Structures are given as C-alpha cells and as structure tokens.
C-alpha cells in the first residue's frame with residue numbers, strides 16, 4: 001500500500017524535484033557533497049546508481065568517467081534521468097526491494113543508493129542483492145534519513161520497531177504526502193554487516209558554506225542536529 005503511495009508521490013513531484021535539487025540546500029549543499037565525499041574514484045569503473053531519481057548523481061559520476069547504470073521505481077524519474085544524461089548511461093524502471101535479476105553477480109565496482117532506502121520496509125533483499133552484484137571489495141555508498149532525526153520528527157514512541165511514517169513535503173511544488181519507514185540505528189547497520197559488508201565510514205554530515213548563504217535557519221539547525229546519515233560499506237573479499 002505504501003509502495004503505491006510512494007510511487008504516486010514521486011511521479012507527482014518528479015519535474016519539480018528534477019529542477020529544484022540542482023540548488024535545493026538539503027540536496028545540493030548537504031546530501032550530495034557529503035555522500036560524494038565517500039565515493040571512490042569512479043574513472044572507468046562500473047557504477048550502479050540504485051534509486052537514481054532524475055539522474056543528478058549519475059550526471060556527476062558520468063562526468064567523472066564512470067560507466068553508470070541507474071534504476072528507479074518512478075517511470076517519470078527514469079525519463080528525466082535519460083533526458084538529463086542525453087544517451088550517456090543506462091537507465092530503467094526497477095524496484096529496489098525486488099531481486100536484481102537483470103544483473104549478473106559481481107558486475108559492479110561501486111553502488112550508490114542516495115536518499116532512498118527509507119522507502120524500503122525490509123532491507124534484506126536489497127542489501128543481499130547489493131552484495132551479490134558488487135565485486136569483492138566493491139564499495140557501497142548510501143545516504144539515508146538519520147534514525148535519530150526520524151525518531152524525533154515522526155514523534156515515534158517505539159524506537160526498536162520499523163514503522164511506516166508519513167510527512168507532508170512543501171518544498172517541491174504543491175504540498176505532498178510522502179510515506180516512508182523509520183527504523184532504529186541497528187536496523188540501518190546490521191543488514192550491511194549481516195550480508196557480507198564491513199562499515200568503512202559513517203558520517204553525520206554537516207551543511208556546507210553554500211547552505212549557509214541560501215538557508216541560514218536550516219544551516220543553524222543542521223549544525224545542531226543531523227537529518228541525514230551517510231555510510232560507506234565495503235564488500236568483504238571473502239564472505240563467511
């Protein structure tokens with residue numbers, strides 16, 4: 001049920017999202033710089049952009065010489081990603097929570113999954129698939145909503161549960177209801193360590209100086225409490 005609502009929300013806001021994330025402070029000056037700082041050199045590397053949205057990250061990774069494949073559950077987002085990247089990269093519709101049957105095992109050097117895993121209730125299939133399609137010692141970089149932010153923002157009283165939550169987003173055109181799943185910190189980390197990854201870096205990001213120029217109020221708030229969390233995980237050479 002939530003999945004249909006999540007798709008509907010992104011279909012509705014796709015155009016606005018595509019235009020606004022170019023300079024929207026939480027994307028351009030908070031998530032992207034901190035997440036990209038965890039990415040390795042992608043020159044000549046095969047990169048999967050899972051839940052690629054309108055292909056902004058893919059555009060950056062293509063400009064850095066990566067061979068990028070992206071998928072997203074929203075057909076409009078995929079159309080925008082193709083349009084933005086003008087024949088470069090490969091983009092198609094697929095659901096993060098369904099096995100990636102189109103990919104052979106060990107086909108990617110790097111996987112990026114930015115601001116999307118909180119739309120998936122059970123991460124098991126997704127992380128198993130990330131592990132299967134990554135080469136040994138391949139790198140997975142994710143950004144998610146910070147579990148402590150979600151716990152307070154959604155007024156949870158059940159820290160240890162994975163709960164469906166919803167918020168009203170006003171920053172992408174008409175107010176829109178966005179459904180997602182909040183989870184405790186352990187449920188952000190254990191799916192990785194239980195499926196063949198070790199955690200190499202965990203960042204509670206800070207906003208950049210450009211953020212301060214464009215939105216001083218939220219700049220101050222983000223210096224006091226994190227909204228996102230970024231992780232770099234490495235697939236173990238040998239999975240025991």
Ligand SMILES: C[S@@+](CC[C@H](N)C(=O)[O-])C[C@H]1O[C@@H](n2cnc3c(N)ncnc32)[C@H](O)[C@@H]1O
Pocket residue numbers: 006007010021050051052053054055056057071072073074077094095096097113114115116119120
């Ligand atoms: C906040 S946007 C992030 C897009 C892109 N990664 C970025 O950071 O610019 C979240 C994206 O996740 C996608 N999404 C949500 N649930 C998904 C799922 N189950 N499988 C694949 N994509 C999904 C949405 O369609 C949307 O494009």
